[in-house]
Each structure stands twice: as C-alpha cells, then as structure tokens.
Amino acid sequence: MTEFNLKTASQGDMAAQAEQRALISASLAVGGVPAVIQDARCLLQEQPSFLNFRFIRQLVTSLPPEDTVLKPWRVALLSSFTIEFIHDSLIAYGFTNGLRIEIYQPGFGLIRQELLNPTSALYQFMPNVTILAIEGEDWLPEIYTTFMDTNPPGQGLGDITTRFQQEIGSLVRTFRNTSTAPLLVHNMAQPRLKRAGVADLSLSDGQSRFVADLNRSLCQVAAEVIDVHLVDYAALVNYFGVRHWYDSRMRLYAKAPIASSMLGHLSQEYMRYFRALSGLNKKCLVVDLDNTLWGGIVGEDGIKGIQLGPNYPGNAFVEFQRVIMDLYRRGVLLAVASKNNPADVDAVFLSHPFMMLRKAHFSALEIHWNPKSDSLKRIATQLNLGLEHMVFADDNPAECDQVRRALPMVTVIQLPRQPEHFAEALCTEGLFDTLGLSAEDLHRGQLYQQRAQAETVRSASDNLEDYYRNLDMQLSLAPVDSASRARTAQLTQKTNQFNLTTIRYGEAELSQRMANPDWLLVTVGVRDRFGDNGIVGVMMAKVGEERLHIDTFLLSCRVIGRTVETAMLAFLFEAAQALGLKALCGRVVPSDKNMPARDLFEKHGFSKLHEDPGGTTSWEFDLAGEPVRCPAWFRMAV
Amino acid sequence: MPKNVDQSIRELMSIILNIDAARIDDGTSMDNTPGWDSANHINLILALEDEFSISFEVSEFELMVSYCDLVQVVEAKL
Numbered sequence: 127m128t129e130f131n132l133k134t135a136s137q138g139d140m141a142a143q144a145e146q147r148a149l150i151s152a153s154l155a156v157g158g159v160p161a162v163i164q165d166a167r168c169l170l171q172e173q174p175s176f177l178n179f180r181f182i183r184q185l186v187t188s189l190p191p192e193d194t195v196l197k198p199w200r201v202a203l204l205s206s207f208t209i210e211f212i213h214d215s216l217i218a219y220g221f222t223n224g225l226r227i228e229i230y231q232p233g234f235g236l237i238r239q240e241l242l243n244p245t246s247a248l249y250q251f252m253p254n255v256t257i258l259a260i261e262g263e264d265w266l267p268e269i270y271t272t273f274m275d276t277n278p279p280g281q282g283l284g285d286i287t288t289r290f291q292q293e294i295g296s297l298v299r300t301f302r303n304t305s306t307a308p309l310l311v312h313n314m315a316q317p318r319l320k321r322a323g324v325a326d327l328s329l330s331d332g333q334s335r336f337v338a339d340l341n342r343s344l345c346q347v348a349a350e351v352i353d354v355h356l357v358d359y360a361a362l363v364n365y366f367g368v369r370h371w372y373d374s375r376m377r378l379y380a381k382a383p384i385a386s387s388m389l390g391h392l393s394q395e396y397m398r399y400f401r402a403l404s405g406l407n408k409k410c411l412v413v414d415l416d417n418t419l420w421g422g423i424v425g426e427d428g429i430k431g432i433q434l435g436p437n438y439p440g441n442a443f444v445e446f447q448r449v450i451m452d453l454y455r456r457g458v459l460l461a462v463a464s465k466n467n468p469a470d471v472d473a474v475f476l477s478h479p480f481m482m483l484r485k486a487h488f489s490a491l492e493i494h495w496n497p498k499s500d501s502l503k504r505i506a507t508q509l510n511l512g513l514e515h516m517v518f519a520d521d522n523p524a525e526c527d528q529v530r531r532a533l534p535m536v537t538v539i540q541l542p543r544q545p546e547h548f549a550e551a552l553c554t555e556g557l558f559d560t561l562g563l564s565a566e567d568l569h570r571g572q573l574y575q576q577r578a579q580a581e582t583v584r585s586a587s588d589n590l591e592d593y594y595r596n597l598d599m600q601l602s603l604a605p606v607d608s609a610s611r612a613r614t615a616q617l618t619q620k621t622n623q624f625n626l627t628t629i630r631y632g633e634a635e636l637s638q639r640m641a642n643p644d645w646l647l648v649t650v651g652v653r654d655r656f657g658d659n660g661i662v663g664v665m666m667a668k669v670g671e672e673r674l675h676i677d678t679f680l681l682s683c684r685v686i687g688r689t690v691e692t693a694m695l696a697f698l699f700e701a702a703q704a705l706g707l708k709a710l711c712g713r714v715v716p717s718d719k720n721m722p723a724r725d726l727f728e729k730h731g732f733s734k735l736h737e738d739p740g741g742t743t744s745w746e747f748d749l750a751g752e753p754v755r756c757p758a759w760f761r762m763a764v
Numbered sequence: 765m766p767k768n769v770d771q772s773i774r775e776l777m778s779i780i781l782n783i784d785a786a787r788i789d790d791g792t793s794m795d796n797t798p799g800w801d802s803a804n805h806i807n808l809i810l811a812l813e814d815e816f817s818i819s820f821e822v823s824e825f826e827l828m829v830s831y832c833d834l835v836q837v838v839e840a841k842l
Binding site: 140141144175176177180181184210211375376378379380386387 | 768772775776780782806810813815822825
C-alpha cells in the first residue's frame with residue numbers, strides 16, 4: 127500500500143474505480159460476504175479513497191441484521207476535536223477485518239461529562255472498546271499554543287505535568303470503575319510549531335521536554351489501570367509527517383485537524399488493537415520461497431545463483447528474513463508454501479551462509495507442485511488453526527489471486543515489485559499485533575516443535591493409553607491470580623475449537639470475578655515429556671443454590687486429544703462435592719468452530735436437560751452418581 | 765472530457781448523499797435535497813478534492829451548495 131495518497135486524477139481511473147464498486151455491489155447481491163470482504167480489501171488497498179470508504183461503509187450499513195459473518199463491534203469514540211469524518215474508513219476497515227462496527231461519538235466538548243457520569247450515554251452504549259483521542263493542544267494549550275506567555279517560556283508552568291497525570295488518571299480510573307471495556311488512549315504528538323524555534327531543546331523546560339514528560343506519565347497511568355492501552359499517536363504523526371497529517375484549513379474551519387487523507391491511516395492503527403482485542407489477530411504467516419525469501423529461483427539459478435547476501439538486492443531479502451524472524455520471536459507461527467523440489471530447498475536451508483531462517487523456525491513446510499491453496503489447507507489442519515488466522519505472502523500475482531479465490535478467508539499479501547519494500551508490505555497493517563507479549567507468545571515456536579515431537583510419540587504408541595502414559599503429563603490446576611489473569615483473558619479471546627460456550631472476557635471483568643467468592647476460576651497448565659506448555663486451559667464456574675454452573679470450559683488446541691478435559695471435569699466434580707452441592711451443570715453453545723468440544727458432557731455421562739432452537743444444549747450431572755475420575759496417567763503438581 | 769466530469773460528480777454525489785444518481789439534475793441543491801446537510805457539505809468538498817486531486821479554499825466552500833456549483837468549481841480547477 128502506498129504511503130501517501132498520491133493519485134493522478136484521470137477520468138480513466140475514476141471510471142475503473144466506479145466499475146470495481148459496481149462489481150462489488152453485484153457480488154453482494156449474489157451472496158457470499160467473505161468473497162465481498164476479499165474484494166473490498168483489494169479495492170481499499172489499491173485505492174483508499176474517500177469515495178471507496180464511503181461506498182464500503184454504506185454497503186456494511188445495508189447488510190441484513192441477521193448476517194453472522196461479521197462480528198459486531200461497538201466503538202465509543204471520545205475526542206477533543208471533530209472526528210466524525212473517520213467513521214467511513216473505520217467502518218470500511220472494520221468490514222475488511224471481519225467486524226461490523228457501530229460507533230458512539232458524543233460532541234467534542236463532552237469528554238469529562240461522558241466519562242464521569244455513570245449513567246451517561248457512553249456507558250449505556252456498552253462499548254466493546256472505548257477510544258480517548260485527545261490532541262495535545264486541546265488538552266494543554268499552555269504547552270502547545272500559549273507556551274511563550276510565561277517568562278521565561280515554560281518555567282511558569284510548574285507542576286502542570288503532575289496535574290495532568292492526576293486528571294487523566296482520575297478519568298481513566300472512573301471509567302474503569304464503571305465499565306470493563308478496554309480503553310485506548312492517544313498519547314501526545316510533538317507540537318506542530320516549536321514556539322522557541324531551534325532554541326527549544328536548549329531550554330530546561332522546552333516544549334519537547336514537556337511532551338516527553340506527558341507521554342511518560344500516560345505510560346504510567348496505562349500500566350496502573352487494567353486493560354488500558356496507549357495508541358502511539360505521536361509515532362503515527364511522525365511516520366506520515368506533520369505536513370501531511372494535519373490540515374490547518376479544516377482545523378480552523380471545522381475543528382477537524384487531521385487531514386482527510388490521513389484518517390484512513392488512523393483507522394488502520396485502531397484496527398491493530400481491535401483485531402487483538404476481538405481475537406481476530408493473525409497467528410500464522412505462510413511464505414513463498416523464490417523471490418520472497420531470496421532473489422531468483424533456486425531450481426533454475428542454483429544455490430549459488432540466488433540473491434541473498436550483503437549487496438543489493440540480496441541484502442533486501444536478508445532484511446525481510448530478519449523481520450519474519452522477529453515475528454517468529456513474537457509467537458507468530460511460520461510456514462512455507464513453495465512450488466519447488468524439496469532437495470533444492472533443503473540445500474539452501476542447510477548451507478546458505480546468509481539464510482537467517484532455518485527449517486526449525488517453520489512449523490509446517492509444504493514444498494511440492496500442487497496448488498498453494500491446497501498447501502494452506504493442509505497447513506491449517508496440521509497446525510490446528512482456522513484459515514482466517516492465516517496470512518499468505520507471495521510475490522506472484524497469479525498465486526495470490528488463486529489463493530484469494532479459493533480461500534477468501536485467508537489474508538493475502540501480494541509483495542511489491544522491489545524487495546526493499548517487502549518488510550513494509552508485510553508489517554504495515556500490524557496483522558499479527560497483540561497487546562502484550564506473554565511468556566507463551568515468546569515460546570510458541572518452540573512449543574510447536576515440542577508438539578510435533580509429541581505427535582511422533584503418538585504414531586509410535588501401540589494404543590492410546592500407552593500414548594498418554596508416554597507423554598508423562600503433569601497437570602497444574604490453580605486459581606486465576608494477578609499473574610495469570612492476562613493469559614486467562616487471552617485464552618478466552620483466542621480459543622475457538624475446544625470451547626464450550628465461546629464467551630470472551632477482558633482482564634477487567636476477570637478481575638471483578640476474582641473478587642467474587644461465588645466464582646471458581648481455574649487455570650490449567652500442562653507439562654509433558656517434551657517441555658512445559660504453560661497455561662493451556664481455563665475453567666470458570668459459578669456456585670448456585672445446589673449446583674455448580676460451568677460458564678467457561680476451554681482447552682488450547684495444542685493439548686486436545688489427551689484427556690486433559692476429563693481431568694478438568696474431575697476437578698470440578700471434587701470442588702462441587704466439597705462445597706456440598708448436588709449437581710454439576712453446564713451448557714454447550716454451538717459455534718462454527720467448536721465441533722471438537724460439543725460432545726464433552728455426553729461422553730462423560732451427563733444428562734441432557736434441554737435444547738433450545740438455537741442449538742444450545744444444557745446438561746447436568748447428579749453428584750450422587752458415579753463421579754468422573756481423573757485418568758491415571760496424569761500427575762498433579764502441588 | 766467535460767461530459768465525464770458531470771457524470772463523475774453525479775456518481776460521487778450519489779455515493780455521498782446516498783441518493784440515486786439519475787435523480788440529480790441542474791435543480792439539485794442543498795435546499796431541496798434531504799441528506800445534504802452541513803456535515804455532508806464538507807464530505808462533498810473532501811470527496812471532490814480526493815477524487816479530482818484538487819484543492820478548495822475556505823472562501824470557496826459557501827459557493828458549493830448545488831450540483832451546478834460543484835460542476836462549475838471543479839471544471840475551473842481541472
């Protein structure tokens with residue numbers, strides 16, 4: 127995607143765009159929202175224009191309310207300036223990311239009232255996320271606009287930073303006490319105009335210094351309150367440049383300081399957070415090899431002929447490999463889908479001196495002459511991931527097109543012509559971004575290697591019981607605490623397959639439950655012969671009058687098929703009996719993805735009480751009967 | 765070329781104002797078109813700037829309140 131909206135206006139271009147929009151409208155009439163999402167994504171990548179954003183927004187508004195492809199996502203936008211012109215691109219990018227965005231936005235003078243009044247429209251809206259977008263000059267004109275009014279400049283401002291921190295802290299805490307929604311807060315951009323010119327940095331209390339202090343204090347507030355995240359607005363403005371980012375004319379005419387052509391970039395920045403918060407962030411990167419990880423075609427040029435090394439263009443490919451390696455280190459799974467002879471590829475992985483990525487970094491390798499869409503499907507099955515969590519990057523437009531058509535739910539990145547732009551093409555949308563890096567994230571690559579080893583054991587075992595025993599599994603069942611709360615929330619947001627009710631929780635809500643004695647909140651850790659998988663399961667159950675009600679019961683796909691779920695049920699049994707309750711009950715809410723979990727209660731001898739028209743079933747087990755026992759092949763950690 | 769500008773502006777207006785392009789004619793103005801409010805007035809300006817790669821000054825904004833106005837000011841800048 128081009129950085130700046132450089133466009134040569136020609137009637138030909140306009141006609142072509144109009145035609146593309148008409149095709150999308152027609153395609154929607156035929157049905158198939160996922161394909162339309164893919165088309166809309168291409169349209170916006172090619173031409174992120176005002177008209178295209180408005181067009182897609184209207185398309186989204188016209189979708190029937192019963193549509194289930196998109197995930198509803200309520201966004202509250204509190205801004206110190208006119209921000210309504212962002213709605214089009216926000217809803218449009220929401221659509222291309224699988225979200226149906228609904229926006230609540232009060233007038234710009236009303237931020238404090240909305241936050242401080244517990245019955246305000248903001249809280250009644252029940253947002254999935256709230257954004258606080260405040261321009262520095264609106265919040266603290268003393269630092270931005272009237273800076274030269276004190277003599278010497280800046281010195282009379284005293285404890286302005288402390289007061290700012292207190293005020294923001296108080297607003298944020300009040301919000302948190304009233305709502306469990308995640309909160310995104312813009313940090314402050316540097317002033318557009320340095321009032322003291324180049325002398326600013328020489329002042330002991332210059333504008334630059336103040337802004338740095340303000341942003342430090344914002345970091346502190348975000349660290350102290352649960353589920354508050356900073357949007358690095360300063361970095362965003364810096365990236366596009368003040369000259370492009372702001373429109374003085376509209377700032378003065380409509381109090382809308384951000385240039386119209388930049389609002390799409392701000393929307394895309396928000397998408398990084400929305401994806402992470404809604405569990406739609408991508409988890410696996412599948413790459414081609416020839417002209418992607420190295421220049422040239424190894425089957426034709428030979429290992430000595432491919433371009434990968436200290437000189438251009440080889441060094442561009444080295445840079446690209448480093449960026450991919452960084453993703454691996456963040457917990458993104460890597461895979462290869464390449465049309466090649468495996469022997470040619472092996473030679474490069476084993477012996478090329480400038481290959482940064484090695485076979486061991488890839489959790490799956492599909493190297494053959496079959497279609498790439500086949501490879502992607504096999505990789506998804508092997509890694510137990512949904513196709514919607516995968517990104518495919520290839521330099522070849524025909525391959526990209528084939529995958530887009532065959533698998534519309536995969537995000538396809540067609541790499542640009544020049545390798546020096548590859549890294550940006552891959553990273554610019556932040557498709558893999560998460561809100562933090564957990565220990566699990568940092569070890570995920572190695573964990574998948576362990577899992578592959580465990581699979582080898584399974585195929586070598588004579589029967590399932592031997593397999594379970596050979597895994598030498600140790601379970602840790604512990605109450606959710608402040609150290610494991612983030613991981614617990616993450617699991618409820620990301621686990622789709624072995625998840626009975628697929629209810630998503632944020633940290634703030636979990637925190638409330640942790641303080642409530644009626645709730646039993648348990649993390650499940652699994653260690654096996656090959657290593658520690660960390661926390662891979664969650665159980666949440668509420669104590670009722672005579673029953674223990676299971677609200678959440680989930681297990682990471684990494685440890686499915688090992689009877690861990692039986693051990694988890696056994697634990698709940700014992701807990702219910704210890705509390706003197708009569709029965710253990712739970713529901714199964716069917717989703718597109720939770721087939722593996724649906725027969726859990728049935729398999730363990732629960733009685734089905736009820737099935738509602740939507741397919742949700744409720745189950746009960748009378749504790750006077752034969753209990754579920756923990757299988758003998760587990761050891762319990764104390 | 766001018767013929768295409770008309771058509772492009774009509775299509776642009778139909779998207780921004782959510783009305784049928786065929787119903788836009790020489791008489792269409794802010795006074796008689798529901799949805800052509802002050803917010804969409806600015807949206808039309810921004811859309812035209814983006815689509816035609818031109819730029820309007822604030823003093824020109826109030827001159828852009830009808831279909832004919834839009835065609836006139838855009839053609840003048842092309």
